[in-house]
Amino acid sequence: MEGASSRDQRAETSNLLKDETVESSNSTFFTDEELAKLKSDYDMGGVEKVKTVVQQKVTQLDNTELNVAVTGQTGAGKSSFINAMRGLEFDDEGAAEVDTVETTMEPTGYKHPSLPNVCFWDLPGIGTNKFPANKYLNKMKFKSYDFFIIISACRFTENDTKLAREIKRLGKNFYFVRSKIDCDLYSKRKRGRQCNEEEELNKIRNDCVSKLQEAGIPSPRVYLISNFDLNLYDFSLLNKALEDGLPNIKKSVYILALPNVSLEILEKKRKELRKRIWMSATLSGGIGAVPVPGVSLAFDSVIIIKEIVHFRQCLGLDNSSLQSLAKRVGKPVEDLKAVVTTPLVRGEITPDVINRLAWGATAVAASAIELALDTIPVIGSIFGAGSSFFFTYKLLSAALDDLTESAQKVAMAAFGTENNPNQTSVQ
Structure with missing residues (x-):
């Protein structure tokens, strides 16, 4: 039987959803009708019901x-x-x-x-x-x-x-x-x-x-x-x-x-990839209390690895893309790889790598019990207190920022704009 505190939390979640729907619909791949269905499914069936809808959307995105x-x-x-x-x-x-x-x-x-x-x-x-x-x-x-x-x-x-x-x-x-x-x-x-x-x-x-x-x-x-x-x-x-x-x-x-010929394009890619993060976080596991330092983390490393590999490919940081870029600009690929600062580009992404990144994230996020709702699409208000959602979201956000920064450095090294990092068109 559902307790009073659980009912209160669910009612508060519904109110947050109403406030966020208009703004969030502009930053997700969901229509207004689909967002309304997400809210309704959560109200009726909780996280498991919502995960089914989100998985269908992820599949649609991957197959478009x-x-x-x-x-x-x-x-x-x-x-x-x-x-x-x-x-x-x-x-x-x-x-x-x-x-x-x-x-x-x-x-x-x-x-x-x-x-x-x-x-x-x-x-x-x-x-x-x-x-x-x-x-x-x-x-x-x-x-x-x-x-x-x-x-x-x-x-x-x-x-x-x-x-x-x-x-x-x-x-x-x-x-x-x-x-x-x-x-x-x-x-x-x-x-x-x-x-x-x-x-x-x-x-x-x-x-x-x-x-x-x-x-x-x-x-x-x-x-x-x-x-x-x-x-x-x-x-x-x-x-x-x-x-x-x-x-x-x-x-x-x-x-x-798009080819990564400007910092403007790389920033556009970052924004598009960020739209997927909350969906991956939703699929990463159940919800629970936000853990404190010393408590094991709960998330699905398979989902996280898949997304980070996708980030690398879209941002041109996989080995094949770096080789092609080096050939196009007539520079040794080692020169482009030398400016990459994130370990997420070097070698295979494994669960051990994810675990190290996750424990680093706890040091930054331990005091942040609630997610910043203005930066998360509508579903974020549902899982604001979920450990799996919380850490997957934070980890993938940090990974995307690190990879984008390295992609920008590669573009500047490739096209000769190392001394002008604020330039939006790589020439």
């Missing part, structure tokens, strides 16, 4: 796919763009084939090296004899893709605009990308002319926009990029547009798949 279609004329830089977005060089294993002639005869998928649920699709150029414009989308399996990127290296063609209109008619988003901007600026300088970069970029952008408007595309947005310097020009604006055009979960998947 993102398919990006990249199309354009021959030589526009489609393959180079796909490789750059995956953090690969043209001669890396699994890289999209780069050539000056049309090498893509069928839609070819290239999975992200660390996040296999993310796939970039290299589509044949529209308007060829094999792929006439009026049959293109059907042959390309239009419904398979979350959005389209239409790339041009000079000017957008009539076929590009036809494709854009058809994509819009069928209810998908498309984005015009003008590539090889670095080549345009280099050519301008090579001819011995004075080059105001900002004016030149505006001229190129305005010319593309006006031509697209003449072809019947109202209010087009054109993003100028270099496939070899993704941190420059309009890449951040393109990312913002792509993020805003995706539903919440797919937006998160896209952000985590």
